[in-house]
Amino acid sequence: MNLFKKYKSKLVIVLSIIFLSVLILAYLLNDSIKGIINILVISFMLSYSVSPIRDSIESRFKIKKSIASLLIIFIILGACVTCTIVIIPALIKEVSNIGIIFDNIGSFLEKLSVKLKISSFPAINVIYNEVLERGNTIFLNLSKSLVNNFLLIAENLISCAVIPIIVYYFLCDGEKIYNNILLLLPTEKRALTKKILKDIDNVLGRYIVSQLVLSAIIGGLTFILLIVFKVKFPIWISILNAIFNIIPYFGPIFGGIPAIIVALLDSPIKAIWITIGIFLIQQIEGNILSPKITGDSTDMHPIVIIILLLIGDKFGGFLGMIIAVPIGVIIKVLYDDINYYLF
Known part of the structure; x- marks a missing residue:
């Protein structure tokens, strides 16, 4: 028994490594396990993201965690149903008109090439043709991606229906699951592990919530701007800008480009106004909203964040850029805590 206690921590580490290795291998080789x-x-990411809202509801209304969790699930389901009834039909209608906008872009570029007499300059003509070819490729890939995503959602509708149930149990019993996992560690390591995980939770939770709030505000402001100037595809562009805004520094730039391009197809004056509007929204976000909502949640130098974003883009594309900063936050907290508690 004493021998078991002596080597328990090493045994847990070895078994954990073996379990994770088998899990990763199964994830890569088996589609069913990958889906699960x-x-x-x-489900975990959703529950983690909304857990601060659950805590706020629980403390403000003095209700049980299970009831607060149930309210959160109903809110999420209500938002999904609202999106399905109100937003989805509008999105589908806008998708059907995307081809028109690409035709307009082609016509615009063709008129521009005639005015500038691009055919007289071989080098510029090659670049122009390359741009057109790349544009057509992007359009085809976008169309295929949209169709594939709709089909994927339809195929996995039953699986998606399970997510709210799992989210509910994560919200209700997440602390119990967390404590049971800690029991696998040696007694003397649990307190330190709890402190480190709590620090990670505080910093990461603050960062995620602040980014989601900022993105929602930016999406709303962009939608108002596009409606005021009667720019096409306001819902799509607003959602796109909100999603891109999750990425620090680069996101607002990427998110503003589609709005400017679509406005330019209507008129250059409209494009100028949209450019000014997007710039003002970014200034409001960067100088007013972000300091108040986000604060110094990451406590990382801007150069470090930019490097993380570049690494994320290299290895995971857009999704890599989204998760790069949270991963960086976790590594930084681990590094700071290990230095503080152990050295």
């Missing part, structure tokens, strides 16, 4: 793990990961 994806559902669990999505």
Whole structure:
């Protein structure tokens, strides 16, 4: 028994490594297991993101965690149903008109090439043709991606229906699951592990919530701007800008480009006004909203964040850029806590 206690920590580490290795291998080789793990990961991320809202509801209205969790689930389901009834039909209608906008872009570029007499300059003509070819490729890939995503959602509708149930149990019993996992560690390591995980939770939770709030505000402001100037596809562009805004520094730039391009197809004057509007929104976000909402949640130098974003883009594309900073936050907290508690 004493021998078991002596080597318990090493045994747990070895078994954990073996378990994770088998899990990763199964994820890569088996589609069924991959689907299950994806559902669990999505459910965990959703529950983690909304847990501060649950805590706020629980403390403000003095209700049980289970009831607060149930209210959160109903809110999420209500938002999904509202999106399905109100937003989705509008999105589908806008999708059907995307081809028109690409035709307009082609016509605009063709008129521009005639005015500038691009055909007289071989080098510029090659670049122009390359741009057109790349544009057509992007359009085809976008169309295929949209169709594939709709089909994927339809195929996995039952699996998606399970997510709210799993999210509910994560919200209700997440602390119990967390404590049971800690029991696998040696007694003397649990207190330190709890402190480190609590620090990670505080910093990461603050960062995620602040980014989601900022993105929602930016999406709303962009939608108002596009409606005021009667720019086409306001819902799509607003959602796109909100999603891009999750990425620090680069996101607002990427998110503003589609709005300017679509406005330019209507008139250059409208494009100028949209450019000014997007610039003002970014200034409001960067100088007013972000300091108040986000504060110094990451406590990382801007150069470090930019490097993380570049690494994320290299290895995971857009999704890599979204998760790069949270991963960087976790690593930084681990580094700071290990230095503080152990050295």
